[in-house]
Amino acid sequence: MRLWPAVFVAVLFLSPLALHAETPLERGAYLVNSIMACGNCHTPMGPNGPLPGMDLAGGNVFEEKPFTARAPNITQDRETGIGSWTDAQIARAIREGIRPDGTLIGPPMPIELYRGVSDTDLAATVAYLRTVKPVANKIAKSEYRMPLPPAYGPPVVSVPDVPRGDKVKYGAYLAGPLGHCIECHTPMSGPGQRDFANSTGAGGFELRGPWGLAITANITPHRDTGIGKWSDAQVKRAITQAIRADGTPLNPPMGYAYYARMTTADLDALVAYLRSLKPVKNAVR
Numbered sequence: 168m169r170l171w172p173a174v175f176v177a178v179l180f181l182s183p184l185a186l187h188a189e190t191p192l193e194r195g196a197y198l199v200n201s202i203m204a205c206g207n208c209h210t211p212m213g214p215n216g217p218l219p220g221m222d223l224a225g226g227n228v229f230e231e232k233p234f235t236a237r238a239p240n241i242t243q244d245r246e247t248g249i250g251s252w253t254d255a256q257i258a259r260a261i262r263e264g265i266r267p268d269g270t271l272i273g274p275p276m277p278i279e280l281y282r283g284v285s286d287t288d289l290a291a292t293v294a295y296l297r298t299v300k301p302v303a304n305k306i307a308k309s310e311y312r313m314p315l316p317p318a319y320g321p322p323v324v325s326v327p328d329v330p331r332g333d334k335v336k337y338g339a340y341l342a343g344p345l346g347h348c349i350e351c352h353t354p355m356s357g358p359g360q361r362d363f364a365n366s367t368g369a370g371g372f373e374l375r376g377p378w379g380l381a382i383t384a385n386i387t388p389h390r391d392t393g394i395g396k397w398s399d400a401q402v403k404r405a406i407t408q409a410i411r412a413d414g415t416p417l418n419p420p421m422g423y424a425y426y427a428r429m430t431t432a433d434l435d436a437l438v439a440y441l442r443s444l445k446p447v448k449n450a451v452r
């Protein structure tokens with residue numbers, strides 16, 4: 168009988184909502200392995216995709232005119248990864264692009280957008296990275312043949328969560344700070360400057376890599392040059408299965424296999440956001 172008050176309290180707190188609330192670790196695992204797709208850059212790729220047993224162990228090379236960047240090892244290995252960094256140091260590296268030794272992390276790590284990752288999601292990401300199996304894999308330093316800025320901006324003090332109830336707003340958070348979709352899919356307006364003011368999602372950005380030359384698609388709702396005529400299901404199939412509306416396959420380097428792990432609610436929010444973009448006429452293909 169004396170147990171009853173405890174049971175009552177347990178029932179009160181284990182309401183359906185509380186039962187389904189993710190732990191920070193679960194949230195971090197979800198983010199890193201789906202929308203954030205860190206492994207799409209940080210897990211070494213072989214001819215058949217990500218190398219088994221090498222999750223986040225680094226080594227992919229990004230060869231552009233102004234730089235040869237090498238994705239570092241971000242496993243928990245203490246010597247060759249980030250195992251000896253504190254949680255705060257890892258968080259600062261992701262959201263502000265500053266390593267523990269004070270040096271700046273260069274492109275293509277999407278720091279400008281990661282500055283908008285919420286405090287909760289950043290902590291969740293770090294919690295998950297802490298559980299990544301250490302892999303010893305020493306990666307050479309990147310070479311930048313251009314000046315890196317002194318910083319990506321003032322210190323980020325705090326970023327609140329974006330309410331998931333507002334689909335378009337949450338979709339913008341998914342496509343921006345978390346997924347950097349709009350980084351790949353927005354053309355440049357000047358050196359190092361994306362034209363977010365006029366052409367968000369208009370595509371036409373060129374990416375070179377082992378896949379050859381990829382040109383990003385226009386994902387604005389423009390009916391002739393964008394995805395305005397595609398159904399929601401067709402847009403989701405493109406994002407998660409790499410299949411165009413006309414049934415032809417899409418090419419790398421978009422992280423389709425990661426996005427395939429997104430929840431239906433998150434995919435719905437992404438689509439709602441893409442539909443809200445200003446239609447831009449830009450014939451990429």
Ligand code: HEC
Binds near residue numbers: 239240260308
């Ligand atoms: C588009 C590719 C890309 C994506 C996506 C990306 N990174 Fe990076 N990241 C890089 C590159 C390249 C560097 C190294 C840049 C340099 O050498 O200055 C880097 C550097 C880092 C570093 C610094 C490590 C060190 O030893 O210097 C950390 C930590 C890191 N990334 C974590 C992450 C996490 C966590 C995610 C996902 C939330 C992520 N990155 C997503 C490309 C990427």
Ligand code: HEC
Binds near residue numbers: 402419
């Ligand atoms: C690393 C760069 C990159 C990132 C990040 C990226 N994409 Fe893409 N995306 C591409 C490229 C390149 C293509 C075109 C591939 C092709 O033509 O074969 C493409 C194609 C697409 C298409 C198909 C459109 C068409 O007309 O064929 C959609 C839809 C799309 N991306 C949406 C997204 C969304 C949503 C996200 C974020 C969750 C995203 N992309 C993230 C590079 C990227």
